[in-house]
Amino acid sequence: MRLADKGYYVRFLNPLYNMLKKAYTLCCRNRYKTFWVLFAIVQIYLYFTNEPINYNEPPPSGDLSLYHYWIDRGTQFGVWPILHEPSVYPPYAFIPMLFAGIFSYQNLFLFKIIWYFLMMFLWGFGLKLLWEQVDKSSKSKISNSFTDIFHLGYGSCYYALFYMLAMGGVFSSRIDCMAAVLGLYGFIALKNSEKATSAFFTAAAWTKVFVGANFTPLFFATKKKVKNVILPACIVSAPILLLMFACQNHFYPLSFLQGQSSRNLQIESVAATPSMVSELFTGAHNIIYNNTIYTNEIISPVCDFIAQILNYILVLATAIILFLVFRARKADETQLILSGGLAVILGLIVFNKVGSPQYFTALLPTLAYALSTEYKKQWKITCILGFFVALFTQMIFPGVYKYIINYDPYHYLGILCLAIRNCLVIALFIVVIYNLYKLGSKVPKDSKVSK
Amino acid sequence: MADSSFKGLAIGGRSLETDDAINFAERYEVTYICPNKHITILPFSSEAEVPPVWECRCGKIAHVRGNTPYKTPKKASRSKTHWEMLTDRRSMEDLQKNLDERLKMLESGKIHRGL
Numbered sequence: 335m336r337l338a339d340k341g342y343y344v345r346f347l348n349p350l351y352n353m354l355k356k357a358y359t360l361c362c363r364n365r366y367k368t369f370w371v372l373f374a375i376v377q378i379y380l381y382f383t384n385e386p387i388n389y390n391e392p393p394p395s396g397d398l399s400l401y402h403y404w405i406d407r408g409t410q411f412g413v414w415p416i417l418h419e420p421s422v423y424p425p426y427a428f429i430p431m432l433f434a435g436i437f438s439y440q441n442l443f444l445f446k447i448i449w450y451f452l453m454m455f456l457w458g459f460g461l462k463l464l465w466e467q468v469d470k471s472s473k474s475k476i477s478n479s480f481t482d483i484f485h486l487g488y489g490s491c492y493y494a495l496f497y498m499l500a501m502g503g504v505f506s507s508r509i510d511c512m513a514a515v516l517g518l519y520g521f522i523a524l525k526n527s528e529k530a531t532s533a534f535f536t537a538a539a540w541t542k543v544f545v546g547a548n549f550t551p552l553f554f555a556t557k558k559k560v561k562n563v564i565l566p567a568c569i570v571s572a573p574i575l576l577l578m579f580a581c582q583n584h585f586y587p588l589s590f591l592q593g594q595s596s597r598n599l600q601i602e603s604v605a606a607t608p609s610m611v612s613e614l615f616t617g618a619h620n621i622i623y624n625n626t627i628y629t630n631e632i633i634s635p636v637c638d639f640i641a642q643i644l645n646y647i648l649v650l651a652t653a654i655i656l657f658l659v660f661r662a663r664k665a666d667e668t669q670l671i672l673s674g675g676l677a678v679i680l681g682l683i684v685f686n687k688v689g690s691p692q693y694f695t696a697l698l699p700t701l702a703y704a705l706s707t708e709y710k711k712q713w714k715i716t717c718i719l720g721f722f723v724a725l726f727t728q729m730i731f732p733g734v735y736k737y738i739i740n741y742d743p744y745h746y747l748g749i750l751c752l753a754i755r756n757c758l759v760i761a762l763f764i765v766v767i768y769n770l771y772k773l774g775s776k777v778p779k780d781s782k783v784s785k
Numbered sequence: 786m787a788d789s790s791f792k793g794l795a796i797g798g799r800s801l802e803t804d805d806a807i808n809f810a811e812r813y814e815v816t817y818i819c820p821n822k823h824i825t826i827l828p829f830s831s832e833a834e835v836p837p838v839w840e841c842r843c844g845k846i847a848h849v850r851g852n853t854p855y856k857t858p859k860k861a862s863r864s865k866t867h868w869e870m871l872t873d874r875r876s877m878e879d880l881q882k883n884l885d886e887r888l889k890m891l892e893s894g895k896i897h898r899g900l
């Protein structure tokens with residue numbers, strides 16, 4: 335029988351097509367069940383990307399063995415980061431580590447499992463809350479296609495899943511995952527209580543700075559600054575202050591900020607990309623492993639210069655972004671926190687000397703939550719760009735990273751991925767800044783209309 | 786008869802001596818972390834010169850990350866001595882009573898010395 339025979343398609347492919355179409359419609363109609371099935375699949379995927387079978391491959395879960403080491407050392411010898419030595423993480427980062435450490439005493443495998451389950455539970459709970467919030471606001475109960483699901487706002491939860499899938503193991507095996515879920519709780523709470531949002535964002539900032547950046551637009555947007563924003567933030571920060579007085583001079587709660595200033599350019603950072611690409615043509619080999627912070631850095635006179643001025647650029651850029659946020663302070667609060675927060679986070683990433691893959695976890699709360707608001711259509715491009723940033727991040731690490739640092743024959747491919755990812759990050763940054771600028775420009779008209 | 790005298794002993798030259806009263810030489814545990822974040826912890830004598838790098842199991846070079854005092858390892862399981870087995874079964878008073886009884890019997894000529 336010839337393949338081109340029309341009968342062949344009718345008899346074989348048509349039923350297959352119909353079957354798939356039926357399955358698709360069925361999934362869309364049962365969007366809640368489908369969501370949780372996908373959630374489980376994504377979690378399994380995250381686990382297996384975190385724990386590669388080949389021992390020689392760099393495992394994305396590597397940081398978890400460091401966390402375990404800190405807790406293990408602390409419980410046995412009483413030597414703790416923050417309390418006895420400077421730490422690369424803020425104080426609250428050690429709470430989930432302690433949780434996993436207590437229940438897994440000394441066992442690394444158990445530690446990792448508890449960590450993954452903790453993150454799965456926290457994200458599952460957050461997405462369930464987000465889903466319920468969308469449920470309350472959605473007018474129609476029927477969805478026959480993914481477009482319907484998106485328009486109803488459930489796209490926010492699905493987006494979070496696809497984003498996790500795109501980022502891979504690095505998403506769940508870093509402390510950034512914890513900070514991000516606190517950010518998500520903060521956004522969900524925004525409808526009911528600014529105080530709760532402020533508390534969550536502060537907690538996120540004390541876990542890993544990036545997500546906490548959402549705090550700044552909240553501060554500018556709210557009318558009752560002291561009562562709704564500053565007070566909850568102080569309450570959440572109080573234990574750190576108390577601990578500081580208790581420990582007197584042996585306390586390093588802000589050491590994570592100092593660690594940043596002495597670093598060279600990390601190879602994945604946006605600022606290092608031009609040098610990385612030019613290395614392809616000059617054939618120079620300037621990548622050096624920094625064994626104190628476990629990163630690969632690029633060291634050359636040009637990069638040293640960039641690294642030095644980048645500190646000032648970061649401060650300047652943050653100041654400009656904060657001015658843009660301030661300028662748009664009269665815009666819709668949710669919109670401002672989403673746009674402003676994301677702009678600050680991206681500014682911190684783009685002008686950073688470090689460009690670790692887990693940093694992009696911090697974008698997810700904003701991108702996902704934006705798709706549940708009434709402005710979801712304006713956020714479409716931002717979210718698509720964000721998704722591809724996440725996807726390329728996984729392609730770089732654990733993907734082509736080893737080719738880059740080893741100057742493998744696939745070195746070129748690695749640097750190409752890196753260049754594309756960082757261009758996407760810059761594009762995303764520009765889009766977000768533009769949106770923030772627009773938000774500030776149209777304020778007078780909007781506020782007149784709404785009043 | 787001969788079999789029973791081997792009871793409680795594994796084959797091989799294992800000492801039944803305990804390390805209760807033994808003081809080990811002072812030592813440190815040195816932590817090495819490789820770029821793949823594998824952690825290798827090795828004990829070194831406090832007199833030894835600690836090497837700054839160590840080859841990781843994955844083949845990468847692991848760098849030293851500070852040392853901590855050596856923690857005594859969990860006691861390896863060893864076979865119990867006959868005395869320990871005996872004290873498991875009977876209390877000291879019980880044993881003393883038995884001994885007194887046997888000594889009395891020996892003195893009164895009810896039993897004879899072995900052989």
Ligand SMILES: [Zn+2]
Pocket residue numbers: 819820821822823841842843844845
């Ligand atoms: Zn290793």
